[in-house]
Amino acid sequence: GDSVTQTEGPVTVSESESLIINCTYSATSIAYPNLFWYVRYPGEGLQLLLKVITAGQKGSSRGFEATYNKETTSFHLQKASVQESDSAVYYCALGAHSNNRIFFGDGTQLVVKP
Amino acid sequence: EAAVTQSPRNKVTVTGGNVTLSCRQTNSHNYMYWYRQDTGHGLRLIHYSYGAGNLQIGDVPDGYKATRTTQEDFFLLLELASPSQTSLYFCASRDWGEDTQYFGPGTRLLVL
Numbered sequence: 001g002d003s004v005t006q007t008e009g010p011v012t013v014s015e016s017e018s019l020i021i022n023c024t025y026s027a028t029s030i031a032y033p034n035l036f037w038y039v040r041y042p043g044e045g046l047q048l049l050l051k052v053i054t055a056g057q058k059g060s061s062r063g064f065e066a067t068y069n070k071e072t073t074s075f076h077l078q079k080a081s082v083q084e085s086d087s088a089v090y091y092c093a094l095g096a097h098s099n100n101r102i103f104f105g106d107g108t109q110l111v112v113k114p
Numbered sequence: 115e116a117a118v119t120q121s122p123r124n125k126v127t128v129t130g131g132n133v134t135l136s137c138r139q140t141n142s143h144n145y146m147y148w149y150r151q152d153t154g155h156g157l158r159l160i161h162y163s164y165g166a167g168n169l170q171i172g173d174v175p176d177g178y179k180a181t182r183t184t185q186e187d188f189f190l191l192l193e194l195a196s197p198s199q200t201s202l203y204f205c206a207s208r209d210w211g212e213d214t215q216y217f218g219p220g221t222r223l224l225v226l
Contacts, residue, residue: 034213045118045204045217046157091156095213100145100164101172102215106156 002027002103006092009109013082021077021108023066023092035068035075036093036102046091049077087112117141120205120218127195128226135190135221137205144210146188148172148180150201151220157204163188195225 006023013019027033037049037059050059055070066077075092089109095102118139127133139146147162159172161180169180177199179191192199202222206215 036214038217043219045219046206046215047217048214051214100170101147101159101162102213104157106154107151 002029002033002094004092004094004103004105006090006105007108009089009107010111011108012111012113014113015084016081019077019079019082019086019110021090021092021110023075023077023105025073025075025092025094027073027094030094030096033094033096035066036091036095037064037066037075037077038091038093038104040089040091040107042088049090082110082112084112084114086110118205118207118216118218120203120221122221123219124222124224126224126226129196131192131195131225133192133195133223135192135203135205135223137188137190137218138186139188139205139207139216139218140186141207141209141216142185143207143216144185145208145215146182147206147208147215148178148188148190149204149206150174150199151204152201160190192223195223197225199223200225 007021034053036051038046039049040046050061052059052068058067089107091107092105121136148160149157158174163182205218208215
């Protein structure tokens, strides 16, 4: 089926250190999946962080970036230098225009220590 | 950007109780969704709808009913709440032809 697997949290990183949250996907019913990273800050709903709809392309937002790798079916989230305000839960997801829904990973809680 | 609101934000009920969670979106999106979020499970889709009067079954529908009364309003009904339904519930909306979903702030439900 269609599914997403991501790094199990919590992930704890010190401020100004680099970050990578791994995400791999399986898209059996979606020929050309779109890939997303959503973020949920404490007390808020999920919001879109970035999305990429074309294999081989990179998306970026707020210093985060992720590259759509069709060969390895991966969409890892990276940031060179995290800030305390990046503490949140990050969700990798896949979907398609033709599909009515998005498949979410389990979420990875990121804790950034000052 | 779409505005999605949920009420109540927090709810406590007892086993067997009757609970209604409300969701409203103000940008007239076609699709609306109800998810539950539990540790270790990510977001699981309960029900969704593509318009007033329509209802589609999600992945974890047992114990839940839903009703889309208008383009803006989507309700999740727990008629006999059980402790296993203690969770964080999110509503989302999306427009036809778009793939980005816009989420409400969530409702935390505790069933004692």
